[in-house]
Amino acid sequence: MKTLIFNGSPRKNGDTAALVNELTKHLEGDIKVVNTYTAKISPCTDCRYCWKNDGCIIDDEMQTVYKDIDDADNIVIASPIFFSELTGPLLSVASRLQQIWISEKVKNIKVLKEKERKGFVVLVGGGDGKPGKALGTAKIIIKHMGTSFVDSVISHNTDEVPAKDDISAIENIKRIAQMMRE
């Protein structure tokens, strides 16, 4: 079982990291975490190379991540909510999925092999109590990776209760880990 996790938090030991660490404790097989604040992955510049050629011309860590997406059984988008959205660096990494979209939907050439990939979203927020647009955006990103959205976990009051102490979120993390293992 291969699980690919995108962590959109700038905080190494923050709330997102706490839930990601809890999740990985309950998973088997290969697990890769892409920390989007530190990964050497540039944003899409809409250069349109992919309109006429295969793949993306930017030669950086995303080239490996494309293979990881293709091989993954589970994909997780994990992020703090910033201004009701996913964080900027996570959206920046996600922009590199454009070459898949252009190839598959515009040029009609498959990039990703046919396989069942399960998608999950893990969000943390300080306390406005809403996932805002972040959940919808994460679902779109999951779809662009040829993956079916399954479920989400939200710890939405981290100003008062850090995610690591949010009993309901921790239970839900264990629940989605079970879904990934099935």
Ligand SMILES: Cc1cc2nc3c(=O)[nH]c(=O)nc-3n(C[C@H](O)[C@H](O)[C@H](O)COP(=O)(O)O)c2cc1C
């Ligand atoms: C720039 C910025 C914008 C934020 N916007 C929101 C928001 O819209 N809604 C919310 O509930 N929390 C918001 N927060 C709070 C974070 O989501 C919260 O502190 C979260 O637990 C941090 O997660 P992390 O420790 O994984 O980075 C914001 C924080 C920052 C720094």
